[in-house]
Amino acid sequence: xxxxxxxxxxxxxxxxxxxxxxxxxxxxxxxxxxxxxxxxxxxxxxxxxxxxxxxxxxxxxxxxxxxxxxxxxxxxxxxxxxxxxxxxxxxxxxxxxxxxxxxxxxxxxxxxxxxxxxxxxxxxxxxxxxxxxxxxxxxxxxxxxxxxxxxxxxxxxxxxxxxxxxxxxxxxxxxxxxxxxxxxxxxxxxxxxxxxxxxxxxxxxxxxxxxxxxxxxxxxxxxxxxxxxxxxxxxxxxxxxxxxxxxxxxxxxxxxxxxxxxxxxxxxxxxxxxxxxxxxxxxxxxxx
Numbered sequence: 545x546x547x548x549x550x551x552x553x554x555x556x557x558x559x560x561x562x563x564x565x566x567x568x569x570x571x572x573x574x575x576x577x578x579x580x581x582x583x584x585x586x587x588x589x590x591x592x593x594x595x596x597x598x599x600x601x602x603x604x605x606x607x608x609x610x611x612x613x614x615x616x617x618x619x620x621x622x623x624x625x626x627x628x629x630x631x632x633x634x635x636x637x638x639x640x641x642x643x644x645x646x647x648x649x650x651x652x653x654x655x656x657x658x659x660x661x662x663x664x665x666x667x668x669x670x671x672x673x674x675x676x677x678x679x680x681x682x683x684x685x686x687x688x689x690x691x692x693x694x695x696x697x698x699x700x701x702x703x704x705x706x707x708x709x710x711x712x713x714x715x716x717x718x719x720x721x722x723x724x725x726x727x728x729x730x731x732x733x734x735x736x737x738x739x740x741x742x743x744x745x746x747x748x749x750x751x752x753x754x755x756x757x758x759x760x761x762x763x764x765x766x767x768x769x770x771x772x773x774x775x776x777x778x779x780x781x782x783x784x785x786x787x788x789x790x791x792x793x794x795x796x797x798x799x800x801x802x803x804x805x806x807x808x809x810x811x812x813x814x815x816x817x818x819x820x821x822x823x824x825x826x827x828x829x830x831x832x
Contacts, residue, residue: 588685601647608737622636632741662815667722677695723811783799
């Protein structure tokens, strides 16, 4: 269905690319949903990684921009989050080894999470139903999505759903805080006095390496996938937006090229296409 869309465009960052902030009017196709005869229901599967092998961060420490600049790569991405006037940067270069960082920001308990398999970074409120929870990576996946476990009830939570799928707190939801994915180059220029997650994580890891580099460089999906949407290659990076009842994905390449951006206050989620479309099988796709 061909439609004219007037879209304000804001880009944070695409995988390994530079940020753009151009505004323009762009005519595009809105590609309708590809309906399958049947979509199987995702289930929990064992990740093959024993509990504790991907250790969460429980007592994070932070350093100045000058200190972090000695070890962070300019092109490297990370999560920028601000709560109650307090702002921090959580580099993927560190989070990739932990996937969950339990922190308190602006006097609010938060979990900063990164799923390498889906390339999604999401920040949650750790207080659920009036109870403060502590999260870690569970030895399970849900359709290749990061599954977290809270230490208080051992309930299992799917990162991209923001909901518990097993355990005492099944069907409970977490509150998601606005955040954005930006490059270290961009963030340090914007916030030269900001605070950055340090290498002092409580465990010993080689933070100059990324154990998922080979995964990023291919279209291979490591675990079974219940839903495949062939409108894009499975690991195409997209920005997903849910707003006013609409669910739309924008290919990150278009954003990177300055052809389209998304309004800043929508806080689009950067993810691989297979991950976004598996959680939102009814998503529309924006293409020129």
